[in-house]
Amino acid sequence: MAVSISLVLLFGLILALLLRANKGYGTAAVAALFGFYLADSGAAGPISQLTTAVIDAIQAM
Template sequence: MAISFSVVLLLGIVLVLMIRSGTLKGGPSIVAILFGFFLASTGMAPSIQRFLDSIADTINDISF
């Protein structure tokens, strides 16, 4: 739960920065937000979550 909240917060910050810098306009940003919202309610959501969890675990297992 903490990882997904952190990812949502990070992506939200990136989205706001892209809108403010003019890299991403308002219309496409709304489409991107709605796409993510509706993708989360599909059957693919658990697979995407497992993929992101495995990436987070891999990064966490890397020792320096």
């Protein structure tokens, strides 16, 4: 778990830097790795709940 969270932070930081620098193919690879490790972390549940809540709120408008 500790390794997974540190990889999420590492890939998140690299992704933010690549997006800011507007790099091409490397950004897509890092985004895929970030998503893979984020889904395996403890943050997956709350992110899923937040996404569901936002979609429900949009549909209720």
